[in-house]
Amino acid sequence: xxxxxxxxxxxxxxxxxxxxxxxxxxxxxxxxxxxxxxxxxxxxxxxxxxxxxxxxxxxxxxxxxxxxxxxxxxxxxxxxxxxxxxxxxxxxxxxxxxxxxxxxxxxxxxxxxxxxxxxxxxxxxxxxxxxxxxxxxxxxxxxxxxxxxxxxxxxxxxxxxxxxxxxxxxxxxxxxxxxxxxxxxxxxxxxxxxxxxxxxxxxxxxxxxxxxxxxxxxxxxxxxxxxxxxxxxxxxxxxxxxxxxxxxxxxxxxxxxxxxxxxxxxxxxxxxxxxxxxxxxxxxxxxxxxxxxxxxxxxxxxxxxxxxxxxxxxxxxxxxxxxxxxxxxxxxxxxxxxxxxxxxxxxxxxxxxxxxxxxxxxxxxxxxxxxxxxxxxxxxxxxxxxxxxxxxxxxxxxxxxxxxxxxxxxxxxxxxxxxxxxxxxxxxxxxxxxxxxxxxxxxxxxxxxxxxxxxxxxxxxxxxxxxxxxxxxxxxxxxxxxxxxxxxxxxxxxxxxxxxxxxxxxxxxxxxxxxxxxxxxxxxxxxxxxxxxxxxxxxxxxxxxxxxxxxxxxxxxxxxxxxxxxxxxxxxxxxxxxxxxxxxxxxxxxxxxxxxx
Numbered sequence: 001x002x003x004x005x006x007x008x009x010x011x012x013x014x015x016x017x018x019x020x021x022x023x024x025x026x027x028x029x030x031x032x033x034x035x036x037x038x039x040x041x042x043x044x045x046x047x048x049x050x051x052x053x054x055x056x057x058x059x060x061x062x063x064x065x066x067x068x069x070x071x072x073x074x075x076x077x078x079x080x081x082x083x084x085x086x087x088x089x090x091x092x093x094x095x096x097x098x099x100x101x102x103x104x105x106x107x108x109x110x111x112x113x114x115x116x117x118x119x120x121x122x123x124x125x126x127x128x129x130x131x132x133x134x135x136x137x138x139x140x141x142x143x144x145x146x147x148x149x150x151x152x153x154x155x156x157x158x159x160x161x162x163x164x165x166x167x168x169x170x171x172x173x174x175x176x177x178x179x180x181x182x183x184x185x186x187x188x189x190x191x192x193x194x195x196x197x198x199x200x201x202x203x204x205x206x207x208x209x210x211x212x213x214x215x216x217x218x219x220x221x222x223x224x225x226x227x228x229x230x231x232x233x234x235x236x237x238x239x240x241x242x243x244x245x246x247x248x249x250x251x252x253x254x255x256x257x258x259x260x261x262x263x264x265x266x267x268x269x270x271x272x273x274x275x276x277x278x279x280x281x282x283x284x285x286x287x288x289x290x291x292x293x294x295x296x297x298x299x300x301x302x303x304x305x306x307x308x309x310x311x312x313x314x315x316x317x318x319x320x321x322x323x324x325x326x327x328x329x330x331x332x333x334x335x336x337x338x339x340x341x342x343x344x345x346x347x348x349x350x351x352x353x354x355x356x357x358x359x360x361x362x363x364x365x366x367x368x369x370x371x372x373x374x375x376x377x378x379x380x381x382x383x384x385x386x387x388x389x390x391x392x393x394x395x396x397x398x399x400x401x402x403x404x405x406x407x408x409x410x411x412x413x414x415x416x417x418x419x420x421x422x423x424x425x426x427x428x429x430x431x432x433x434x435x436x437x438x439x440x441x442x443x444x445x446x447x448x449x450x451x452x453x454x455x456x457x458x459x460x461x462x463x464x465x466x467x468x469x470x471x472x473x474x475x476x477x478x479x480x481x482x483x484x485x486x487x488x489x490x491x492x493x494x495x496x497x498x499x500x501x502x503x504x505x506x507x508x509x510x511x512x513x514x515x516x517x518x519x520x521x522x523x524x525x526x527x528x529x530x531x532x533x534x535x536x537x538x539x540x541x542x543x544x545x546x547x548x549x550x551x552x553x554x555x556x557x558x559x560x561x562x563x564x565x566x567x568x569x570x571x572x573x574x575x576x577x578x579x580x581x582x583x584x585x586x587x588x589x590x591x592x593x594x595x596x597x
Contacts, residue, residue, distance in 0.1 A: 009048035010295035021349030025296030049094035054255030093549035099540025104265035111325025142169030218304035390586035405577035423489035439501035522569035
């Protein structure tokens with residue numbers, strides 16, 4: 001029976017192009033998962049967009065000599081193009097500067113406020129003495145007062161995981177210019193996190209199938225729940241729809257607050273754009289629907305603690321109770337799929353430090369599927385993983401080119417040369433049936449891994465079928481069977497059947513080359529659909545236009561199975577599926593790769 005699956009993908013921040021460390025956390029894993037779910041016959045809604053509010057956008061805009069809106073427009077398009085190039089199959093990739101997003105954020109906030117989960121509070125805010133601008137908590141660093149870690153941020157210490165305020169830090173400094181921030185009194189609105197201690201703790205106790213690192217981290221957060229600011233002193237963000245606040249030009253919602261609500265607002269926008277304004281409810285209010293959230297580990301706090309409490313507060317399910325808000329009773333996350341960090345030379349990818357490989361540079365040089373495969377099979381799924389050019393070259397040459405590409409090439413080439421079409425299996429033997437059984441059974445194994453977001457194990461199992469097929473061809477030696485054409489045809493038919501199966505198994509990981517293999521096997525039409533950039537008008541202000549990623553992915557529906565290849569289907573001699581890389585690349589990297597300073 002078809003299920004409704006929400007794939008909620010972390011929102012990339014629109015202050016610059018994305019690098020491969022970013023997409024290893026939120027991008028490729030979410031797309032592999034979504035493509036598999038569609039192929040398994042489920043209804044999938046994959047949504048995200050660019051996160052465009054907050055002080056960092058304003059700071060970067062000044063550096064580039066443009067307005068905040070111009071900067072957001074620039075990088076919204078750059079990021080959308082990068083993610084399209086990578087083949088991320090969003091049903092909607094939008095942005096947070098839309099009228100729809102503003103309305104959804106404000107409605108959810110008002111429900112929280114009515115249910116008593118929002119508190120006004122006079123607090124100490126940090127400003128830059130030289131500019132007078134509010135400094136976001138994440139732009140202040142110092143020594144953690146709890147564990148002594150030197151490099152804690154103003155909102156959280158990554159070493160001990162505790163929530164912090166900038167004023168708590170020892171020797172705080174601005175990451176923007178190194179100056180010591182000035183702390184002044186200001187009134188803000190706070191999310192009453194302590195009012196969710198019991199309800200969040202009880203809910204987390206039911207999340208027994210989460211990745212252990214995510215669950216443990218989230219449970220530790222419950223032990224010290226403190227009110228958290230949801231407003232900021234700045235003029236770039238969603239206005240606060242309360243008397244006494246809506247007319248203050250320097251009071252806006254904190255960027256983290258409006259960004260997590262983007263999952264809901266993007267779903268609502270998708271529904272409105274598809275002509276059924278209530279279609280989003282299938283994924284958000286139906287208790288049988290499942291919601292999976294994909295991000296890097298630095299976002300666990302917002303997805304395992306903050307977002308569930310916002311949903312509970314809207315639903316009236318916090319410790320204070322309350323009534324469901326305008327969106328009804330919204331589903332809480334079913335799983336938080338958090339990846340660790342992809343590093344380079346042992347350090348996190350960092351634009352400011354020059355340790356970075358931009359997605360668009362990578363795609364231009366090597367194409368999308370090699371990167372998708374590397375992230376899937378060798379990425380930071382369960383632990384921080386160092387990217388090296390040597391390992392990338394090895395995976396590409398030996399696994400994609402020598403193993404998979406070679407299997408496709410020699411199977412189809414021999415059949416095309418000898419038969420011109422898919423031959424009939426006129427003289428099958430036990431070895432043929434054993435290999436076909438192995439590939440058929442792999443659908444359950446690989447699918448089981450993908451259901452649980454175990455991408456590395458899934459890719460390895462799919463490649464095990466490829467290796468077995470290569471060994472089968474080497475053992476059967478069809479090129480020596482000129483005097484036994486019936487046996488040769490049986491071997492080639494078996495090989496082509498397993499190529500077809502393996503191509504299906506690898507489609508979530510390698511959608512671009514999967515389309516090529518589909519066509520090499522004589523298939524027509526779309527096998528693995530790609531996202532499109534569409535220019536649209538804001539649904540609430542037609543004078544504003546922007547690009548979105550959308551796509552038609554129905555062709556992939558219910559394709560997760562072994563399908564008998566059609567005897568007699570014409571074949572053409574293939575060209576290499578993957579080009580082998582120069583081994584020297586593993587030593588130096590390409591010329592454009594920045595060197596860590």
